Amino acid sequence: MSSSATSDARALLVENGSVTVLRSLKTLTTRTFCSCSLHYLIHHLKMSMELDVFVGNTTVLDEDVYQLWLDGHTVTDAVRLRMETGALLECEASAEVLQSDTMDQFRTFQMCERLLQSPSKVANQLLFQIPPQRQAMLIERYYEFDSLFAREVLGKKLSKGTKKDLDDISSKTGIALKSCRRQGDINLYRSCVPPTWDYAAVVFFANSRFETGKKKLQYLSFQDFAFCAGQLISYWTVGATDSVMEDMDVDLEKEFLHDLKDLKVLVHDKDMLDQHKRQAEDFYRCFHVNLSRALVNIASKLTHTKDVRDLFIDLVEKFIEPCRSDKWTIGDLRLFLNHYSSTAHTLKAFRHQAIWDRYMGVINSCILKMYHD
Structure with a gap:
C-alpha cells in the first residue's frame, strides 16, 4: 500500500450495499465482516486503530429512505429530513456520511425501478441480493397510492389526459410531482400490478365513472370510497362470489x-x-x-x-x-x-x-x- 494510502485520512466507499472502510495507521491488519450496519461501522471507525474492511453481498436498504425516494424528494431534501428525525445521533455519523449513504440508496432505488415496473423480475434478477421479505416490501410500497393523490384521481380514467392534471394535483396536495407521475404511471403497468384493494378501488371507480368530485362528497376520504368499492366489488359485480382480485376490470352485474x-x-x-x-x-x-x-x-x-x-x-x-x-x-x-x-x-x-x-x-x-x- 502506498504512503498516501497510509495517511491519517479516512475513505468511505458505499456501493450497492457493500461497505468498505479504509483507515490506515502505523500498524495495518485486515479483518472482514459481512452485512455490517452503518451504526457499527461508524462506531468501529472511532474505536479502532487498525485497517478494517467490511464486505457484504446483501443489498442494504433503509425503509425510511426508500419512502423518501418514493415520495419524490431530492437527495438534499431527504438528507435534511433524515437529520431532522435524528439520523445523525442514531448512527453517530457526520453529515457527509449521511449524504453519501442517502445518495447511494437513492441510486440503488433508481436502478431497481426498472425491475419494480415488472415485479415478477425482482425475484429472478441477480444484480441485487435482496431477501424475499425485502423484495415484497419494495414491490408493495412501490404500488401503494398516496391517499390524497388517489382521492384526486378517483373516478377518472388514468390516461394521458389525467397526466396533464398532475401538476395541479401536485400543487393542490403538496405531493412531489415526481411521486404523482409514478402513481399516475401505475396504470400503465396494470397487467403487472400486484393485487391490492386500494388499486382495485381506483380501477373500479375509473371504469364505473362514479361521481366523486362534487362539493357534497368532498368530506369523504379515499379510504371511505375504497371501503365502498370493496363492498360493491364483492357483492354487486359479475362473478362476485369468485376471487375478484384476479381481475380488477370488473363490472357491476347488469x-x-x-x-x-x-x-x-x-x-x-x-x-x-x-x-x-x-x-x-x-x-x-x-x-x-x-x-x-x-x-x-x-x-x-x-x-x-x-x-x-x-x-x-x-x-x-x-x-x-x-x-x-x-x-x-x-x-x-x-x-x-x-x-x-x-x-x-x-x-x-x-x-x-x-x-x-x-x-x-x-x-x-x-x-x-x-x-x-
Missing part, C-alpha cells in the same frame, strides 16, 4: 341491477308499505317513510348509467343529509338500518328477499362508512 326494479313494490304497494311500517315500528320507534322511499328509489334507478354514477351523491343527498338534519347518531342509524332491512323478511307478499339482502347489505355498509363529518 342482471342484478335490472332486478332491483322489483323492489319498488315496497313503496308502491300501499298495503305492503303499511305492513312494513308496522313491523318496523314494533322494533324501532319510527319508520321514516321518506327514507324508505329514498333507498328503494335509488335501487330502482340503478339500471341507468347516469344513476349508477350518481350513487354516492344520491346516498348523501337523499339519505345521509336527512339523518344529519334529525341529529341521528351513528348508533341510531345502525339500529334503523338493521331493523328496516330485517323486517322486510316478515312481509309475506314480498318475493324478492334475495335481491333485497344483496342490495341492502352493501347499502347499509356504505352508509355507515359515509356517515361522519
